[in-house]
Each structure stands twice: as C-alpha cells, then as structure tokens.
Amino acid sequence: MSTSFAKPQETNWPKIYKEEFFHITEVMVTDVASPPVAARIYAYTNLAAYLVIKSQGAEFQNKDLLEHSYLSSHDWEIRSEKVQSPEFAAVLAFLKVGKAIMPSGYLLEEKQSEWIQKAIKAKIISKKTLQAHIDLATEVAVKVMDVAKKDGYLQLSTLTRYTPQKGEGFWYPTPPAYIAAVEPEWKTIKPFYIQNLEDYKPAPMAPFDMKEGSSFHTQLMEVYNTTNELNEERKLIANFWDCNPFKVEFSGHMAIGVKKISPGGHWIGITGIAAQKANLSFTETAYVHALVGLTLHDAFISCWKAKYDTDRIRPETVINQKFDQRWRPLLQTPPFPEYTSGHSVISRASAVVLTGYFGDNFDFIDSSETYFGLPERPFPSFLYASEEAAISRLYGGIHFRDAIEEGIKQGEKIGTMIWSNLNQ
Structure with a gap:
C-alpha cells in the first residue's frame, strides 16, 4: 500500500494510519505470527501511537485506556519536548515497536525511512524538527518494549512442552x-x-x-x-x-x-x-x-x-x-x-x-x-x-x-x- 498526502490541513489521518499500520500486518504475515502472538503485536504497536498522542496533551472522548489496566502502574512520563506533528511521531512510534517486537521487524526500517521522506515532502514536519519527533517516538517505543518484555512472552520457551494427551476426545494434530x-x-x-x-x-x-x-x-x-x-x-x-x-x-x-x-x-x-x-x-x-x-x-x-x-x-x-x-x-x-x-x-x-x-x-x-x-x-x-x-x-x-x-x-x-x- 502507498500513502498519499494532501496539504497538512487536509490530511486524511485515518486513511494514513490504516495504510501505514498495514505494513506491520504485512510483516506478521511474513513471519506467520500465530493468532495470539499477532494480537499481542497489535496491542503494543497501537499502544505506542496512543501514548505519543497522550503525551502531547491530547484529550480523548472516553477514559484513558491505561486506567483500570495493569499499565496504570507503569511510569509513562515522557521527557521529550512538544513536537510539530504528534501524528507523525505516533506513526513512527508504532513502526519502531513493530521493528522491535517482530522477528522480521527489520523490514520496517525501510518503511520508517519512507514515512519520514513522505512527511517532509508533504510539509507535515520540517527537517529542522525531525530529530525532536524521532526522539519522542523512540522514547515511547522504548517504554512500550520495557513493558512488553515483562508480560511473560520471553519465558514461554522455558515452559514444559505440550504433549497430546492419550485417550478419546483429546486434541491431536490435524491434516x-x-x-x-x-x-x-x-x-x-x-x-x-x-x-x-x-x-x-x-x-x-x-x-x-x-x-x-x-x-x-x-x-x-x-x-x-x-x-x-x-x-x-x-x-x-x-x-x-x-x-x-x-x-x-x-x-x-x-x-x-x-x-x-x-x-x-x-x-x-x-x-x-x-x-x-x-x-x-x-x-x-x-x-x-x-x-x-x-x-x-x-x-x-x-x-x-x-x-x-x-x-x-x-x-x-x-x-x-x-x-x-x-x-x-x-x-x-x-x-x-x-x-x-x-x-x-x-x-x-x-x-x-x-x-x-x-x-x-x-x-x-x-x-x-x-x-x-x-x-x-x-x-x-x-x-x-x-x-x-x-x-x-x-x-x-x-x-x-x-x-x-x-x-x-x-x-x-x-x-x-x-x-x-x-x-x-
């Protein structure tokens, strides 16, 4: 999928979010991510975009997604400065988390570079402010990955391997x-x-x-x-x-x-x-x-x-x-x-x-x-x-x-x- 921009004030952000985020799905398909693994990736990548917007003082229609979740106890203080385009930084953040969390995440490096060039060309950001956006996206991505590393996923390989049970009625591998x-x-x-x-x-x-x-x-x-x-x-x-x-x-x-x-x-x-x-x-x-x-x-x-x-x-x-x-x-x-x-x-x-x-x-x-x-x-x-x-x-x-x-x-x-x- 290719993303097309209009002038900044006319930018169709839902369309751009959908198209840029699909790059993450493409990598998951390449990796043959299992359904629960894919859901975990969708959670953390989209969480990164949400946290970037939240850190920039955005107000949402509904309650903070961190409230009533175990995420509420985590330190989400963001030290990066306010940026020209929180939207640009949010997309960059979910691409960064995608790169870090998936086996073939390196494929998203090119997508990050393309995203930066498209945004500069469309005057969504300027070259002068680019580093501030990268810093914000990186800080949020690091915090998200810190949480992801503690959710038990990395310990799965150390647990006892599953063996099909003997007897009628139990699951067995299928054709x-x-x-x-x-x-x-x-x-x-x-x-x-x-x-x-x-x-x-x-x-x-x-x-x-x-x-x-x-x-x-x-x-x-x-x-x-x-x-x-x-x-x-x-x-x-x-x-x-x-x-x-x-x-x-x-x-x-x-x-x-x-x-x-x-x-x-x-x-x-x-x-x-x-x-x-x-x-x-x-x-x-x-x-x-x-x-x-x-x-x-x-x-x-x-x-x-x-x-x-x-x-x-x-x-x-x-x-x-x-x-x-x-x-x-x-x-x-x-x-x-x-x-x-x-x-x-x-x-x-x-x-x-x-x-x-x-x-x-x-x-x-x-x-x-x-x-x-x-x-x-x-x-x-x-x-x-x-x-x-x-x-x-x-x-x-x-x-x-x-x-x-x-x-x-x-x-x-x-x-x-x-x-x-x-x-x-």
Whole structure:
C-alpha cells in the first residue's frame, strides 16, 4: 500500500494510519505470527501511537485506556519536548515497536525511512524538527518494549512442552501438515484488563460421547452434514473469515504456506475502515485502534486458556477416525484445540467495544481481505459481523456449535467489561 498526502490541513489521518499500520500486518504475515502472538503485536504497536498522542496533551472522548489496566502502574512520563506533528511521531512510534517486537521487524526500517521522506515532502514536519519527533517516538517505543518484555512472552520457551494427551476426545494434530499445538502456555501471558482469567471461563463443553442422540454426537453430525451441503454463500462466508495464517498447500512433496491475515488482523482492518468512514481525528483514530488491540490481546489469552484447559478434539479428527476417513473440512483445521472458538471470542469482544465507541448499527464495507484476494463484504453492524465470523467456523467445518456459542458469550463478557470500565 502507498500513502498519499494532501496539504497538512487536509490530511486524511485515518486513511494514513490504516495504510501505514498495514505494513506491520504485512510483516506478521511474513513471519506467520500465530493468532495470539499477532494480537499481542497489535496491542503494543497501537499502544505506542496512543501514548505519543497522550503525551502531547491530547484529550480523548472516553477514559484513558491505561486506567483500570495493569499499565496504570507503569511510569509513562515522557521527557521529550512538544513536537510539530504528534501524528507523525505516533506513526513512527508504532513502526519502531513493530521493528522491535517482530522477528522480521527489520523490514520496517525501510518503511520508517519512507514515512519520514513522505512527511517532509508533504510539509507535515520540517527537517529542522525531525530529530525532536524521532526522539519522542523512540522514547515511547522504548517504554512500550520495557513493558512488553515483562508480560511473560520471553519465558514461554522455558515452559514444559505440550504433549497430546492419550485417550478419546483429546486434541491431536490435524491434516495436511500435522503442525504441533500452537502457544499451549499462552494463558501465562499478562492481560491488560482481565484480573482473573477464571472469571471469563466458558460454560462446560459437551463431553465426548459417540452415542447417537448425545450432545457431542449431534453436534458432530451437524458439522459433517453442514459441510456436505454448503451453498455458495456459506462457502463465501467461511472463506471470508478463514484468517488462518497456518494454511498449507502441497505441490508434490513440497509444502507451501498460504499467506493469510490473522483474526485479530481482520478486526484491526475493520477498525481502520470504521475510523475512516467516521472521519475521526488522528487522536481518536489512535485511541480506537489501541482499544481494539488491547481487547484482542486479552480475549486471546482468555480463549487460549479455555482451549488448553479443555484440550478438545477437532471435528476433522473424530470424523476421520470414526466414519469417514476421506472427509476434509472446507477450511483447513488450525493447529490448536477446539473449545472455545477463537474467532467467536475475539470477534465478539472487538464488536462490543467498537459498538460502544461508534454506536449501534454502524454499517460498513469490510475490505480487510481484498489484499488476500477476497471480495469486499458489507455489514449492517459490528455485532452482525461478529455473528457471521462465529458461524463461519461451523460452515468451515472446524468447530462444534457449543464452541461457537460459548465463544460468543465469552467474548461478550470480555468486551463488556473493558468498555464498561472506560465509561463508568
């Protein structure tokens, strides 16, 4: 994507934020960042932009995002001087955090240089004031990374490796690549707003039971029959919300990764679309992006705890083992346990905070997936989009209904808690 500038007073900041931030998503796709890892990156990068704007004395429509979060106890005093364009410094800050936090973050060095040249050319900043902006962005980025280094992520590699449990009903690696379980200890990562993960524990799932008429068997057959009778609209819905960065295609003996956005990336994209449609100021654009980023982070931690606490088998494994060895779901099954549905949890949590911010029935055209070859899709509201994202997992053949429905409830509870805290 290329960013185009008008004169400073006419600058379309929501559009520029969206386009410049997409460079971070591109690097995540290159790194094949797992969904929870991607959410963590979205949280810290957008937090950097928010903190730059906050440090420059901006006033936001809603409460400070640091309030009611563990971030409130951190030292966020910024010593850098006031700058000509806080907006420019904020974009530079999220690019700097992106460079520091991602394995292939070095790819953003070029984007930082391009951003500086574009801003000088458009007279957003002057060469004389450039260093002051760089100093501010660097100071904030360093502070954000100091917090990121203490959230438990660096300790994940030292924890006991996950081993699939023996016995019926437990998760096992799925075709075609049989990838090992992804981020089994993600529940140890520090959330921003959730104080006790047990408060967001979903209702018990249907126990593994292959007797005809049992809840589990009924749901299993629903997955099997639904995927065998998909119409074109349901196929489109499933593919639109696929968001599986681990998708693999085989050519002979060669495995080829298919580039896809993560679920969190899809909702960050929607956030940018909404900010642009509402013609938000840069201040509010940074706020709502940080809000969604922090929400995604907490929602994934809660969901991943449920996944590995329950360690539930995927529909594909049961169907292949019990009655149809050749059956494959429409979507490739992601490499982690089934309950609850990640897209259901994070889509609902994101939709709740976006609805709180933009209001009910905020219609939009979702073009988040056009970069990945999928068409635009219109939605009458964020909540409607989250419902479609959730049911897409049934159409895709990768989730049982209770994982979807309980995932929606889990996400609703998380989103409501976060938005309520900001509006007490």
